[in-house]
Amino acid sequence: MKNKVLLSCLLMAGMMFTSSCEDQLKIDPTASLAPELVGPSDASKLLTGIYDALQEGGTNYIYLSYVTEDLSADNLVYRATFFQHGEVDNNAILTDNVLVSRYFSGPYVAIQRANDLIEILNTNASIAESVKKPMLGQAHFLRAYAYYKLVTLFGGVPIVDNRDVVKVKRNTEEEVYNKIIEDLKLSIDNAPSFTNNFFASAEAAKGLLARVYLIRKNFPLAKQYANEVITSNKFTVATDYNSIWAPPYKSSEHIFTLNFTTTEGSNSLSYFLQHASMPGGGRAELPVDQSLIDAYEPGDKRKEASVVQVATAPAGWYSYKHRDPNGTGGHPLYVLRISEMYLIAAEAQYLISNSATDAEALASINYIRTRRGLGELATLDLQKVIHERRVELAFEGTRWTDMKRTPSPTNPQKSLATVFLESKGRTANDALYPIPQSAINTNELLLPNNPGYN
Incomplete structure (x- = not known):
């Protein structure tokens, strides 16, 4: 999918930002193309560059960030020679972990490119609205997803939405989520309707928004947006689960993938x-x-x-x-599937009703279970939903966040993640990854680091 023929100025901007992002969060506007000089074909190439950034992040190994939640949690374990993986698996990440540094810097490459394109599209009157609108929708979704990857691993991170050359302070976790929600709503208003899981769509924005609202415990809106994706009739739950992952990777389940x-x-x-x-x-x-x-x-x-x-x-x-x-x-790298929307709808409805026999919640989760060869549940609780999410979404980058947001059945005052960490001699502080030392060295405004890393 990636177009290797990017504008030379985009490549320059990406390289400059990538190298500086590992040191400090700042964007150099002099490496960007003047908005009035960009035509529709150039803007299309800039959009391709955002997709490219989420695939590679301007650096090696960023694709490993798509399963790092599974490694932090209880789905994957470390066995071989990348000791940085061992730190993630042990929930004992050092601030100089080079992989984690790339997980931090990589999304900002996509954010910087999205910022450039959004500014260009919003200020260049020569680009027709019919061309501009779908590009804006995709750019806002991709920027939201980049921030989502950051906030779920690192907590509060800097929000960078312009091209000023400044050192940037960290925003709070709530502010970052609010930025994500704002971008996703803009994406819903502008992005094209789904035609291909290779590209961001209004349905993809609704799907990610449903997940974000679930994390933020806004259960009515989580349910609303999940159901809007379901009732769009653009996607179907596969009866053959194996077909979802087999070439040519074009299952009716996929809402959005990076290809x-x-x-x-x-x-x-x-x-x-x-x-x-x-x-x-x-x-x-x-x-x-x-x-x-x-x-x-x-x-x-x-x-x-x-x-x-x-x-x-x-x-x-x-x-x-x-x-x-x-x-x-x-x-591909798998980002959003229709099955998750049913599980979000089930969890949100259960938490709204607080009823173990809620018919609507049971119908949603049983719709998935029966297509996976399992019997229907007669009663529901939160742990059953989280269990279903674990086996349905294994290796799709949701497990650690699910564990952090879910109370433990053995100690409801603590999360599943905290109990898991304490069983390994760690503390609740280890639920977040550290802000990399390479970034702090040249941008002291990123301090203080997350608790336990200072």
Whole structure:
């Protein structure tokens, strides 16, 4: 999907921002194209550059950020040689962890490019409204998603929405979520209706907004937007769960994915997740945690499509979702699916009604369960919904956030994440990743760091 023929000024801006972003958060407007000089075809290339940034982030290994929540949580474990993965798995991340530094800086490349395009589109009267509007919708969605990736890992981060050359303070977590919500609403107003999961759409904006409202505990709006995606009739829950992850990666389940071609060679997520004996090969860096294997109920079709047991060394269970039979890195990164919308609707309705037998909530979750080969639930509680999210959305980058926002059944005063951390000798402070030291070194306004990292 990526267009390698980007404007030279965009490449310059991206490179300058990428190198500086690992040191400090600032944008150099002199490396950007003057808005009045940009025509429709140039704007289209700039939009492609935002998608490109979310794929690569201007740096290596950013694709690993799409499963880092699974590694922080209880879906993946560390086995091999990238000790930085070991820190994430142990929930003991050092401020000089180079992978985490890239997870922090990478989204800002997309944000900077989105800022440039949004300013251009809003100030250039020569671009027709019919061209401008769908581009604005996509740019606002992509910027919102970049901030979403940051806030769920790091908490409060700087909001950068202009091209001024300044050091930037951190905003609060609430302010970042408010910015995400603002961008997603603008995306809904402007983005095109869904035609292809390779591109941002109004339905994708509603889907991410439903997830954000669920995290923020605005259950009526979470339910509303999830149901709007469901009733759009643009998507269907697959009866064959395996087909969702198989080439050509065009399931009716996908609302939005970040896509790679077989010639790009920049997505090596399958290489880190797969065993060498699996089609396409792999380095078996991140096998599956046994607790996830135990979470699958007998008869659950998702297990066979999600994980594979390997007997040859290093023996164990390995992820099968990010499969790449050709070993070329051509599989997508999965962002939003219709099944999650049913689970959001179920959870939100249950929390609104606080009834274990709420018919509407049960209908939503059972709609998913019966298509996965399981029987219907007769009663519902929050842990059952979170369990269903775990097995449905494994390796799709939602598990750690789910654990942080969900009370523990053994100690409702603490989250699932806090209880998990304390069982490993960690503290609640380790639920957030640290702001990287490389950024703090040249932008002291990023201090104080998250609690426990100062």
